[in-house]
Amino acid sequence: MTVTPADANLARDLVVEAAALAAGIRATGDLGTRAKTNVSDVVTEADLAAEALVVERLDRERPDDGLLGEEGTSRDGTSGRRWVIDPVDGTYNFSTGSDYWCSAIALAEGDEVLLGAVAHHASGTVLVGGPGLHTTRNGEPLTPIADAPLAGLGAATYAHPGFIGSGAGFEAWVRAAALPATIRMLGSGSMDLVGVAIGRLGCWFQHSTPDWDWLPGTALVAGLGGAAERIDAHGLVWSVAGPRTAVREIGDALRGSVA
Structure with missing residues (x-):
C-alpha cells in the first residue's frame, strides 16, 4: 500500500503535538509517575494524555485504521492498516528530567512498516520516513546510511x-x-x-x-x-x-x- 503525503503529514503533526503536550505537562512538575512492571518501567500522566491526544485525532481522521498504543489503546480496523503509538518513549528519562525522550508513531500494514515519525521536543526536530519515503529531518532529506562493518x-x-x-x-x-x-x-x-x-x-x-x-x-x-x-x-x-x-x-x- 502506498503511503500518501497526507499520511506523512499526519504522522509528523501527531508526534509534534504529542511531544509538546508531554513537555508542557512535565513543566508543571506534576507528572503522577507510577511504576508498571518495575522501578524503571514507569508511566506518567503525560504518557496517558499524549496517547489520548493522538488517538482522538486518529479516530477523527483515520477511523478505518487499527490502533495500538503503549498505554493501552487497541482497536482493530477495517483498512488493513494500523497506527502504532508511543506517546513518550524513554519515560524513565522523561520522568527524571533527561531530554533523551521522544514521541513516536508508525503506520504499518500487516507486518510491513510503511511510515514512521519521531519528534524530539527538546531540539525541535522531527524525522519522518519509511521504506518508500526518503527520511527527512524538519523537512530536509538526510544522507543515506553508508554500509559499514x-x-x-x-x-x-x-x-x-x-x-x-x-x-x-x-x-x-x-x-x-x-x-x-x-x-x-x-x-x-x-x-x-x-x-x-x-x-x-x-x-x-x-x-x-x-x-x-x-x-x-x-x-x-x-x-x-x-x-x-x-x-x-x-x-x-x-x-x-x-x-x-x-x-x-x-x-x-x-x-x-x-x-
Missing part, C-alpha cells in the same frame, strides 16, 4: 542484567556486544534509532522489543537504505538495525555462527 561503530542496546537474562540468551548478547567499538545504553529505543538514522549511533540491537519501540525508528532507518531485521535466536526475538554489514554481523553473533 560493526568493528568501527558504536552500538546502542539495553544492557540491564535483569533484562538480558542468563544462559544462551545472555551468551548471545555478550557475543554481539563484544563486536562494536563501544556500547551505549541510553533508555529510548526510538531515540536510539534516530541516532542510527542521523549517524550519531552506528547500530542498535535488543531482544523482545515491542512494536512501538521498533517500528517508528526502523521506518526511518529503512528510508535511508539501512537494514532493520528481527532475528530468532536462542528462544528470543532480537531486533537489529543499522548498516547492512553491521546488521549481518550482529545477526551472526546472536545466532552463534561466528566465534
Whole structure:
C-alpha cells in the first residue's frame, strides 16, 4: 500500500503535538509517575494524555485504521492498516528530567512498516520516513546510511542484567556486544534509532522489543537504505538495525555462527 503525503503529514503533526503536550505537562512538575512492571518501567500522566491526544485525532481522521498504543489503546480496523503509538518513549528519562525522550508513531500494514515519525521536543526536530519515503529531518532529506562493518561503530542496546537474562540468551548478547567499538545504553529505543538514522549511533540491537519501540525508528532507518531485521535466536526475538554489514554481523553473533 502506498503511503500518501497526507499520511506523512499526519504522522509528523501527531508526534509534534504529542511531544509538546508531554513537555508542557512535565513543566508543571506534576507528572503522577507510577511504576508498571518495575522501578524503571514507569508511566506518567503525560504518557496517558499524549496517547489520548493522538488517538482522538486518529479516530477523527483515520477511523478505518487499527490502533495500538503503549498505554493501552487497541482497536482493530477495517483498512488493513494500523497506527502504532508511543506517546513518550524513554519515560524513565522523561520522568527524571533527561531530554533523551521522544514521541513516536508508525503506520504499518500487516507486518510491513510503511511510515514512521519521531519528534524530539527538546531540539525541535522531527524525522519522518519509511521504506518508500526518503527520511527527512524538519523537512530536509538526510544522507543515506553508508554500509559499514560493526568493528568501527558504536552500538546502542539495553544492557540491564535483569533484562538480558542468563544462559544462551545472555551468551548471545555478550557475543554481539563484544563486536562494536563501544556500547551505549541510553533508555529510548526510538531515540536510539534516530541516532542510527542521523549517524550519531552506528547500530542498535535488543531482544523482545515491542512494536512501538521498533517500528517508528526502523521506518526511518529503512528510508535511508539501512537494514532493520528481527532475528530468532536462542528462544528470543532480537531486533537489529543499522548498516547492512553491521546488521549481518550482529545477526551472526546472536545466532552463534561466528566465534
